[in-house]
Amino acid sequence: MECINEVKVEFPSKSANEAFARIVAAAFVSQLDPTLEELADVKTAVSEAVTNAIIHGYENRPGIVTMICRLYADAVEIKVIDKGKGIEDIELARQPLYTSRPEMERSGMGFTVMESFMDRVDVVSEPGKGTEVTLFKKFKSVNPSDTQKTGD
Amino acid sequence: MECINEVKVEFPSKSANEAFARIVAAAFVSQLDPTLEELADVKTAVSEAVTNAIIHGYENRPGIVTMICRLYADAVEIKVIDKGKGIEDIELARQPLYTSRPEMERSGMGFTVMESFMDRVDVVSEPGKGTEVTLFKKFKSVNPSDTQKTGD
Amino acid sequence: MQLKFSNRGSTLIVRVIGELDHHSSEQLKIKVDSEIIKSSTKNVILDLGKLTFMDSSGIGAIMGRFRNVQKLNGKLALVGIGPHIKKILDMSGILKVIDAYDNVETALNKMM
Amino acid sequence: MQLKFSNRGSTLIVRVIGELDHHSSEQLKIKVDSEIIKSSTKNVILDLGKLTFMDSSGIGAIMGRFRNVQKLNGKLALVGIGPHIKKILDMSGILKVIDAYDNVETALNKMM
Numbered sequence: 317m318e319c320i321n322e323v324k325v326e327f328p329s330k331s332a333n334e335a336f337a338r339i340v341a342a343a344f345v346s347q348l349d350p351t352l353e354e355l356a357d358v359k360t361a362v363s364e365a366v367t368n369a370i371i372h373g374y375e376n377r378p379g380i381v382t383m384i385c386r387l388y389a390d391a392v393e394i395k396v397i398d399k400g401k402g403i404e405d406i407e408l409a410r411q412p413l414y415t416s417r418p419e420m421e422r423s424g425m426g427f428t429v430m431e432s433f434m435d436r437v438d439v440v441s442e443p444g445k446g447t448e449v450t451l452f453k454k455f456k457s458v459n460p461s462d463t464q465k466t467g468d
Numbered sequence: 469m470e471c472i473n474e475v476k477v478e479f480p481s482k483s484a485n486e487a488f489a490r491i492v493a494a495a496f497v498s499q500l501d502p503t504l505e506e507l508a509d510v511k512t513a514v515s516e517a518v519t520n521a522i523i524h525g526y527e528n529r530p531g532i533v534t535m536i537c538r539l540y541a542d543a544v545e546i547k548v549i550d551k552g553k554g555i556e557d558i559e560l561a562r563q564p565l566y567t568s569r570p571e572m573e574r575s576g577m578g579f580t581v582m583e584s585f586m587d588r589v590d591v592v593s594e595p596g597k598g599t600e601v602t603l604f605k606k607f608k609s610v611n612p613s614d615t616q617k618t619g620d
Numbered sequence: 621m622q623l624k625f626s627n628r629g630s631t632l633i634v635r636v637i638g639e640l641d642h643h644s645s646e647q648l649k650i651k652v653d654s655e656i657i658k659s660s661t662k663n664v665i666l667d668l669g670k671l672t673f674m675d676s677s678g679i680g681a682i683m684g685r686f687r688n689v690q691k692l693n694g695k696l697a698l699v700g701i702g703p704h705i706k707k708i709l710d711m712s713g714i715l716k717v718i719d720a721y722d723n724v725e726t727a728l729n730k731m732m
Numbered sequence: 733m734q735l736k737f738s739n740r741g742s743t744l745i746v747r748v749i750g751e752l753d754h755h756s757s758e759q760l761k762i763k764v765d766s767e768i769i770k771s772s773t774k775n776v777i778l779d780l781g782k783l784t785f786m787d788s789s790g791i792g793a794i795m796g797r798f799r800n801v802q803k804l805n806g807k808l809a810l811v812g813i814g815p816h817i818k819k820i821l822d823m824s825g826i827l828k829v830i831d832a833y834d835n836v837e838t839a840l841n842k843m844m
């Protein structure tokens with residue numbers, strides 16, 4: 317699969333940047349002309365991953381969140397990376413309803429939302445080093461032969 | 469002047485990313501709630517600087533354009549950086565109607581547009597090394613005391 | 621996100637306008653809770669008709685208000701759920717515990 | 733950017749919809765020139781009523797079409813200029829050489 321466009325975005329771990337990250341991802345993905353529902357799915361998954369980086373990774377302390385978006389003919393891959401706390405037990409973290417911060421009224425549904433709105437979610441994490449979440453989605457509405465030249 | 473938020477964006481020198489850069493800059497600046505005209509001014513200036521990086525800096529060859537946006541209580545600073553060709557004579561380049569690429573139907577108005585739509589335009593360039601254009605605009609419509617807490 | 625409050629008897633109606641993410645949920649929590657503890661408030665209707673985006677932070681914020689209203693022996697209901705918001709509400713299972721109605725009038729009738 | 737072409741006698745009317753930057757100017761140049769060169773075309777009206785963004789690449793593209801139409805002894809006019817587009821057109825001085833009218837009908841009358 318050939319990557320036709322790629323952007324890297326770095327921003328501080330401020331909650332106001334959750335909306336910014338969603339707009340950036342949506343603007344980038346729009347180059348493929350997906351449906352509004354597919355676009356909403358991507359925005360929601362990005363919002364979950366970026367929020368997690370800010371509140372769990374950096375625990376609301378200053379840090380830099382990196383988002384890398386790669387566009388393919390009919391798909392997108394988005395990495396959300398923090399250099400924060402890391403996750404001890406990834407399997408536990410991905411369980412529906414599991415949250416380490418119930419006092420913050422977290423629903424524990426973040427990873428479940430990412431998994432059901434995207435086609436694949438990979439998590440790489442090391443305690444004390446940080447977390448990298450990779451979201452992948454194929455756009456069923458997009459005909460790859462129409463978009464091979466996107467981004468010329 | 470205290471910077472309240474900052475993003476860094478890197479993208480390949482493809483002309484499809486001109487629109488992407490405008491959306492990113494507009495989304496970021498929108499945190500201050502400027503007028504539609506001020507927003508359009510920023511988008512236009514960013515479009516000029518990014519287009520120049522792509523067609524003059526990299527001469528349509530592959531390269532990475534970096535955009536750094538810094539938000540202040542009532543102003544924005546945007547740097548557009550390429551590692552391309554560089555500019556021999558900056559003073560000449562900034563003259564209205566001067567273009568090195570008339571055969572591409574360039575109007576030679578890019579720098580003039582940036583200067584009239586923003587409050588300050590600084591250009592640092594070295595032939596063979598690249599160019600850094602810094603755009604600065606104060607939003608007259610924005611009351612700085614309303615926005616000190618933007619981005620918390 | 622913007623909030624518009626109105627009252628119908630002891631029912632507080634909250635129109636949630638715009639995007640409900642972690643950032644705006646923090647504001648919603650503070651503002652809605654300070655209305656809930658007013659003595660005139662018993663029940664709460666969250667009108668999501670003008671909500672354009674919601675993620676799991678919104679789920680947490682709605683569940684949190686639901687619990688707070690219950691604690692004060694009141695009821696909480698959702699109205700005006702559009703397709704995108706429905707998708708995430710369905711996924712979260714929240715509609716198994718919180719009632720949803722088409723509009724404010726129906727909710728007011730059913731909550732009595 | 734999208735282009736919609738229509739003809740009124742020997743006048744080609746081009747509705748430019750969306751954003752006109754360097755990327756889309758390249759498409760506009762190719763598509764409009766291939767219409768200009770058709771024997772049925774003499775004059776060109778660029779309808780900018782649905783143009784939401786334009787930068788100096790758009791200025792270059794308009795000037796280029798103006799020169800090509802002149803070369804074939806025709807006229808080029810602009811119509812439907814909104815406030816944001818006016819700002820950059822004014823700045824460029826392009827309106828000193830290219831005629832602008834409120835709408836297509838007026839342009840058609842004046843160009844005869």
Ligand SMILES: Nc1ncnc2c1ncn2[C@@H]1O[C@H](COP(=O)(O)OP(=O)(O)O)[C@@H](O)[C@H]1O
Nearest residue numbers: 368369372373409415416422423424426427447
């Ligand atoms: N970027 C991250 N850094 C550290 N821990 C994380 C990160 N993302 C998720 N987690 C952990 O995984 C748990 C589950 O995440 P999630 O399903 O999104 O639910 P929630 O955010 O509601 O807690 C979090 O409570 C946290 O302990």
Ligand SMILES: Nc1ncnc2c1ncn2[C@@H]1O[C@H](COP(=O)(O)OP(=O)(O)O)[C@@H](O)[C@H]1O
Nearest residue numbers: 520521524525561567568574575576578579599
């Ligand atoms: N990033 C850049 N790298 C190299 N040269 C540049 C760059 N930006 C501008 N220039 C030079 O400055 C000239 C004037 O730029 P500008 O005013 O934007 O007009 P135009 O883009 O229409 O040529 C260009 O023609 C080019 O020679």
